[in-house]
Amino acid sequence: MAVVLRFEFAFILHFMKNLLGITNDLNLALQKKDQNIINAMVLVRITKLRLQQLRDDGWESLLNTVSLFCIKHNIIIVNMEDSFVKQGRLRRYVEGNKNMHYYHVELFYTMIDMLLQELNTCFNEVNMELLCMACLGPRDPFSAFDKEKLLRFAEFYPSDFSIIVLNALQYQLDNYILDVRLNDQFLEVTGVSGLAKKMVQLKKHRTFPLVYMLIKLALLLPVVIATVERVFSAMKLIKTQLRNRLGDDLMNDCLVAYIEKDVFEDIDNEDIIQRFQNMKSRRGML
Numbered sequence: 001m002a003v004v005l006r007f008e009f010a011f012i013l014h015f016m017k018n019l020l021g022i023t024n025d026l027n028l029a030l031q032k033k034d035q036n037i038i039n040a041m042v043l044v045r046i047t048k049l050r051l052q053q054l055r056d057d058g059w060e061s062l063l064n065t066v067s068l069f070c071i072k073h074n075i076i077i078v079n080m081e082d083s084f085v086k087q088g089r090l091r092r093y094v095e096g097n098k099n100m101h102y103y104h105v106e107l108f109y110t111m112i113d114m115l116l117q118e119l120n121t122c123f124n125e126v127n128m129e130l131l132c133m134a135c136l137g138p139r140d141p142f143s144a145f146d147k148e149k150l151l152r153f154a155e156f157y158p159s160d161f162s163i164i165v166l167n168a169l170q171y172q173l174d175n176y177i178l179d180v181r182l183n184d185q186f187l188e189v190t191g192v193s194g195l196a197k198k199m200v201q202l203k204k205h206r207t208f209p210l211v212y213m214l215i216k217l218a219l220l221l222p223v224v225i226a227t228v229e230r231v232f233s234a235m236k237l238i239k240t241q242l243r244n245r246l247g248d249d250l251m252n253d254c255l256v257a258y259i260e261k262d263v264f265e266d267i268d269n270e271d272i273i274q275r276f277q278n279m280k281s282r283r284g285m286l
Contacts, residue, residue, distance in 0.1 A: 138189040
């Protein structure tokens, strides 16, 4: 109880509440199985911007909030100009840093910088270019279209877009964007998946095959990334120390059953038993 009634605990509590509040929407978006990758990338930028704003301008506000909380609950407020004394150590063994340095630099700056570094590592410039679906979005109408970004995106797939094909794609993108902006049938299209469906419906995928291939790759990429992340997460749960000798086939079957649990919930247990029974002759009936 004594730890709870300390200024340090109150400070960390409010600080973590702010950090979790800023990152919560991004965390939820990235955990969704059917995540909208465009919205997720927008949330990444927003989260990084808000963390930077908190780092630049949020110290005084946080300190005032914590101080008011401490006054309300009769918690002693530390003097930021005093020397910092670590809990459990005598004052004669203090390291010489002031409370301001501990709370402002070692806690406040360090934690925010760690989060920003993690986001920059996971969503660096290359990853953001790979996830450039927003450039293909049909919104307002095709206001986010960026030819240069789409060409850089195509360069990540040399087997599909050779140097010659990239040159053809450059001109096809110019023709494509003029066509869809002048066509009223694309005005009500929402999302890149809706754009792909509309292109097939109007036979535009034959007129602009390279652009259509680019759209398919853009739609496939977030699914592949999310699937791989789920597989690795599930593998840690399936292949434990007690089951470290699982063969590849059995582990693959276990992973499919675990990852696609929503599908298997609709399968009757009796059907599973009968299929297992009919795989080969057995001494007893299940």
